[in-house]
Amino acid sequence: MAGGGSAIRGSRVGAGPMGEAERGEAAPRLYVSYFCSNGHETRPAFAADAQVPDSWDCPRCGLPANLDSSNPPPPPKNEPYKTHLAYVKERRSDSEAAEILTEALTALRDRRARGEVIY
Known part of the structure; x- marks a missing residue:
């Protein structure tokens, strides 16, 4: 073999990003903000016609989050281990x-x- 490049060249069918024309249109999405008691905001995407849950776990700290930015849910109480x-x-x-x-x-x-x- 001659040359310093890759011996395999070209592409296969479906290998590259062809855009939405080939994949079809994306489903309409709805971005919803959830707030935890540490002040983090999470914005997961849902299908526009999906039922949005009232609570969501914060991916940054793991605490529960809800839709109310002024009144996020309190952290859960962890009971200490009892003998x-x-x-x-x-x-x-x-x-x-x-x-x-x-x-x-x-x-x-x-x-x-x-x-x-x-x-």
Whole structure:
């Protein structure tokens, strides 16, 4: 082969941008503005006859956004992780826990006194 260029030249059918004449006309679009609590504006495009959703996730920060620029939705509350013990402490007072523990220890000691094997 001679030359320093590419050995493959030319183009195939449909390879290049031919414009709308070949692809057909684009569907009419509607651009809608959504606003998040961080002040970001997002403008997704919808088909002109599509039903526009009331909310949209902001692609920059992930917070929910709505159509009202003066009153965007607040960020969602993230509850901190709770351990099993934290949930138990919400349901029982310290005195209730001490009473339950005393009952359980008494029952365990009675079983041991009768000679039961306890694992």
